[in-house]
Amino acid sequence: MAPSDSPLPAAAGPPLLVLGGGGWGTALALVLRRAGHEARVWCHDPQHGERVEASRENSRYLPGVRLPPGIRFGSRLEELAAGVEVVFSVVPTQFLRAALESFRGGLPLAPLVVSCSKGFERGTLELPSSIISALLPASRVVILSGPSHAEEVARELPTAVVVASRRPAEAQRVQQLITGPRFRAYTSSDPAGVEIAGAAKNVIALAAGIADGIGFGDNARASLVCRGMAEITRLGAALGARAATFAGLAGIGDLVATCTSRHSRNRAVGVRIAQGEPLDAILRSTHKVAEGVETARSLRELAGRLGIELPITAEVYSVLFEGKPPREAVEALMGRELKEEA
C-alpha cells in the first residue's frame, strides 16, 4: 500500500468528524490527520466501518492507501461525535437528508458543518447546504469544493480547494484546519457560487465522457468544457452567485479536473453510455455514486423553473432518461447555431 510521504504530526486539539466513509471521506480524513488532527469517520454501513477500522484500509472505495493511527472509522455516531466542534459532511447528496434525519439529537450542538457533497437533491432541487441548514438549524455551514479527486489527495499529490462562507472567520477557520504542505485551501465569500459550480459540473462531465466514448477527440472535449463553463456560469447567475467564482478553482478548475481525468466517475459513466451500456446496468455495476446522473434530472427541472437554457444538461438528460442516441446528442451540441461568441 502507498505509504505516507511526510511524517505525521502528533494529533492535537479537538477531534474532527467526517460523515461518510467513501473515497472522498477517507481522503479527507487523511488530509485532516496530516494537518495534525484526530479524524473520525462515520460510516452508514456498520460492517464497512468495522472492516476499514480493523484492516486500516478502505479497500472498497479507496484501495491501496494505508490509514495511519489517529484515524478512526465506525458507525456509532454518538461515540464518534463526542468532543467534536467541526463536522465534514461527505454524504452523497441523494442520501444526505435521510442520514441527517437519522442523527437528530446525536450530532453535537451548533457545530460548524463543512459541506463537501456535490449535487442537487432529487425532487426538492435543494443544494446540500440547504438540507443541512434545514435539519441542523443551529449549525453554520461552510462549503468545500474544488478539483480534488480522492485517489490523488489520498496519495498526497498536490491539491488546492476552496472553502466558502459569507462569514470570513468561519472560512478561515476551516482553511486553517485542513491546509497542509500538499493540500491548500483558499477562502471565498461566495458559498452559493462554489456549491452550484461543484454540483453542476458533474453533468458536464457526463457529456464529456459521452463525447470521449463515441470517439470524438480532445478538440471536441475542450469545446464542451468551454461551453459547460458558460452553462454553469449562467445557472449560477440565475441563482445569485458571482461570475468570478466560476472562473476560479471551484468553477473551471473542478470542471477541467472532472472532464479530463481518468479518476472521474461521472466522466466514466458517460463513456460507458456512449459505448452502448444501459444506464441501470452501469449504476448496478458500481458501488460508487455518479452524482451527475441525479443532478441532470434536478438541473433540467430547475432550468425550467428558472426559465434558463442549459443545453448540455438538456442533451445529457435526453441520453440518460429518454433514450436519445449519444452521438446525436453530442452532435447537436457541437452543431448548435451560435454564429457569434458571447
Next chain:
Amino acid sequence: MAPSDSPLPAAAGPPLLVLGGGGWGTALALVLRRAGHEARVWCHDPQHGERVEASRENSRYLPGVRLPPGIRFGSRLEELAAGVEVVFSVVPTQFLRAALESFRGGLPLAPLVVSCSKGFERGTLELPSSIISALLPASRVVILSGPSHAEEVARELPTAVVVASRRPAEAQRVQQLITGPRFRAYTSSDPAGVEIAGAAKNVIALAAGIADGIGFGDNARASLVCRGMAEITRLGAALGARAATFAGLAGIGDLVATCTSRHSRNRAVGVRIAQGEPLDAILRSTHKVAEGVETARSLRELAGRLGIELPITAEVYSVLFEGKPPREAVEALMGRELKEEA
C-alpha cells in the same frame, strides 16, 4: 491511411492559399478542401513540398492522412498565389517575418490574410497580426484560433474555432469559407483577445507538462489551468483585450485542449523537461515547433514592460532558461500565498 469520412464536394470558387506546410497547414488545407475549395499549400522547403505533392501525404508533419485531389503542395509562391483572394498564414511566429519578407511583391495585392500563427515574436514582442500588417500593409488580417489539434482536424473529429476581426463582414467571410459539417467557426469582434489567448496558452501548456512530468496529478493540472486562465486574462486586459474572450473557445477552450491533450507539443516538451532532458536536446530531437518556448521569453519581457505579474510564465522561464529545478518551480506555483480567491 485514414480515408476521408465524407464525400468531397467539387472545388468551386477562387483557390485559397495556405502559407506553411506543417501539420496545421496541412489540416487547414483539408478543412478548406472539404468546404468545397481548391487549396494550395506553400512550403518553405521545396523538397518537402515536392515530396508531399508527389506522395499525397505529409509524412513528416501529419503522417497517415491521405491528401485528396484539389489540394496542391509546392514552394513557388507566384504560381501558387495566382488568382488567390484569401491567404491563411500558418508560418510559425518566429519565422513569419522572414517568410513574408521573402515574398514581397509575390503575394497578390490586398488579400484577406487569416493569421493562424500563435506566439509573440522574439525581440520585438509582436503578435503575428502586427508582423503581417507591417509587411503586407495593403492586407486586412483576420485571426483564427481555438482548440484545434491538427491530428484531429485532419481526421474529421469535430472541432470548433473562432475567427476574429473588428470588421464583422470579414470574419463572416472567413467563417463561411471554412465551415463544414465537422469544422465550425464562430465569429468574434475581439481579434486582440483571440490572438493573445492563442499565443499565451502555450506557456501554460509547458507548465502543465512539467507538472505532469514530475508526477503531479489531475488535481494539480486543473489548478494550473485555472490559474493559467487568470494569468492570460490579466495579460489580455493589460493589452486592451476583452475579458469575455478568455472565457470562450479561443481562451479556456484552447487552454484546456493544449494542457490536457496527448497531441500538444508544448505540453510534451514540458513533460520531457520535467524528466530531466535538457531543452536544447529536446528542441533538436523534433522538427515540430514548440512555440511556447520562445513565447515564454517574449512574455516575460512583456510582463516587465507592462508592469504585470505572470507567475506561471515566470516559473516556466526560470525552468527553461535559468536552470531552475522543475519540481521547485511547480511547487512554487502550487504553494503561492493566495489566501483568498479573486
